[in-house]
Amino acid sequence: MFIEPNISGERRGSIEVICGSMFSGKTEELIRRLKRARIANLRVEIFKPKIDTRYHEQQIVSHDENAILSTPIESAQTILLLASDVDVVGIDEAQFFDDQLPDVCDQLAWRGVRVIIAGLDMDYTAKPFGQMPNLLAKADYITKLHAICVKCGNIANYSYRKVINPTQLMLGEKDIYEPRCRKCYYEGK
Numbered sequence: 001m002f003i004e005p006n007i008s009g010e011r012r013g014s015i016e017v018i019c020g021s022m023f024s025g026k027t028e029e030l031i032r033r034l035k036r037a038r039i040a041n042l043r044v045e046i047f048k049p050k051i052d053t054r055y056h057e058q059q060i061v062s063h064d065e066n067a068i069l070s071t072p073i074e075s076a077q078t079i080l081l082l083a084s085d086v087d088v089v090g091i092d093e094a095q096f097f098d099d100q101l102p103d104v105c106d107q108l109a110w111r112g113v114r115v116i117i118a119g120l121d122m123d124y125t126a127k128p129f130g131q132m133p134n135l136l137a138k139a140d141y142i143t144k145l146h147a148i149c150v151k152c153g154n155i156a157n158y159s160y161r162k163v164i165n166p167t168q169l170m171l172g173e174k175d176i177y178e179p180r181c182r183k184c185y186y187e188g189k
């Protein structure tokens, strides 16, 4: 489990990235860290991409219905405007943000903000997703989570798309995606 190196002492900027496949627990881990920051009386702002309206317009919601209020935004630069006076910034579904996100996170960290990002490291074709590789390169701390393969019960690293649709962006849940291990992912291709 991730233990914060310095939760309420001297303010030091940092970038934490939580990555993994769908259903690996990224959103739950993001919510856990953000709730602990609030318990430590830190000022917390939370953002998600406006396009992600799967469960709720404004909340970040995990597959287990754990939730926290967030601000839906269209562009990464908006974070700099809305998080001018905070200690901690949380960002969910980071793979959907534009190419300004790594620079925005860097700027926040240089200002002393703790930035916690959750996102899919790979898309359904197993290619790096959006800005996630650049965020991982800039991160001070990386947590890679794993789901359970629905086919064999092993550790799952891949998000297998069950329907035919060649576009990278396709919001969905268990009706469209299932987590699979390396062997079961390649058998399904």
Ligand SMILES: Nc1ncnc2c1ncn2[C@@H]1O[C@H](COP(=O)(O)OP(=O)(O)O)[C@@H](O)[C@H]1O
Residues within 6 Å of the ligand: 020, 021, 022, 023, 024, 025, 026, 027, 028, 029, 061, 062, 063, 064, 146, 147, 148, 149, 150, 179
């Ligand atoms: N195949 C699976 N492997 C692991 N967790 C699963 C699976 N199917 C459903 N879940 C549920 O999904 C939860 C994780 O949800 P969430 O944090 O929203 O994941 P993510 O943000 O990575 O998609 C788990 O705690 C578990 O209850």
Ligand SMILES: Cc1cn([C@H]2C[C@H](O)[C@@H](COP(=O)(O)O)O2)c(=O)[nH]c1=O
Residues within 6 Å of the ligand: 021, 022, 023, 026, 027, 054, 119, 120, 122, 123, 124, 125, 159, 168, 169, 170, 171, 172, 173, 177
């Ligand atoms: C693999 C993959 C996923 N998506 C979409 C599907 C979901 O709406 C989100 C991921 O949500 P989670 O919190 O990680 O469960 O992303 C997509 O658009 N394209 C893909 O290749």
Ligand SMILES: [Zn+2]
Residues within 6 Å of the ligand: 149, 150, 151, 152, 153, 154, 180, 181, 182, 183, 184, 185
């Ligand atoms: Zn498997």
